[in-house]
Amino acid sequence: MRYFTFYNVLIAFTEKEDSNQRNLDNIKKTVEKLRIKNVLIPNQKHTNIVLKVDDYKNQECDGLYTDKKESAVGVLTADCIPVVLFNDDEIAVIHAGWRGLFGGVIENGFSMFKNKKVKAFIGPSIRGCCYEVDKQFVNDLNIDEKFYKIYDSKAYLDLVKIAKSKLETLKVEEIFDVGQCTKCSGKYFSYRNGDFESRILTLGMIKETKWD
Numbered sequence: 001m002r003y004f005t006f007y008n009v010l011i012a013f014t015e016k017e018d019s020n021q022r023n024l025d026n027i028k029k030t031v032e033k034l035r036i037k038n039v040l041i042p043n044q045k046h047t048n049i050v051l052k053v054d055d056y057k058n059q060e061c062d063g064l065y066t067d068k069k070e071s072a073v074g075v076l077t078a079d080c081i082p083v084v085l086f087n088d089d090e091i092a093v094i095h096a097g098w099r100g101l102f103g104g105v106i107e108n109g110f111s112m113f114k115n116k117k118v119k120a121f122i123g124p125s126i127r128g129c130c131y132e133v134d135k136q137f138v139n140d141l142n143i144d145e146k147f148y149k150i151y152d153s154k155a156y157l158d159l160v161k162i163a164k165s166k167l168e169t170l171k172v173e174e175i176f177d178v179g180q181c182t183k184c185s186g187k188y189f190s191y192r193n194g195d196f197e198s199r200i201l202t203l204g205m206i207k208e209t210k211w212d
């Protein structure tokens with residue numbers, strides 16, 4: 001597991017060695033290691049919906065937002081992009097696969113922030129090196145050429161580049177990208193590598209006081 005602190009904000013993500021985070025016992029171990037109480041993870045379905053923690057009653061959604069202190073929110077991924085939006089008082093953790101990304105899940109999460117001075121964190125996800133799609137796919141979705149490369153008649157799509165371009169359009173102050181590919185790094189679960197059931201967890205939390 002790796003974790004980062006930005007003033008009073010904690011962001012953490014698990015690795016393969018932390019085991020499958022779809023398993024409640026493993027989530028428990030993760031939160032214990034981080035010395036936090038719990039983490040709320042949504043019922044993810046590749047939607048573009050982000051909900052406030054208070055409104056979340058197990059509906060399908062792909063991100064949770066909160067302005068409560070000590071209230072960790074997270075998403076499970078295995079190639080899709082975990083995106084954390086945050087400032088000192090608000091945080092949203094979002095699951096962005098291509099459907100969510102093109103559906104506006106990042107914009108929907110950002111729209112919930114009262115203070116628009118927001119920073120973004122991008123966790124481990126499949127990158128342009130490994131995300132092979134049919135040429136027809138990029139044509140059908142009308143994806144700009146700067147977001148993919150062609151090798152051996154296959155298109156390699158860079159979803160993180162698309163996410164960053166969206167974040168820049170939203171005038172996010174800073175983007176922290178861990179720069180890790182889930183498929184070729186070997187350190188994370190990857191759906192494209194055959195990890196169909198296992199997931200990594202990315203979580204974020206606003207601390208009551210500065211993290212130390």
Ligand SMILES: [Zn+2]
Pocket residue numbers: 127128129130181182183184185
């Ligand atoms: Zn890769």
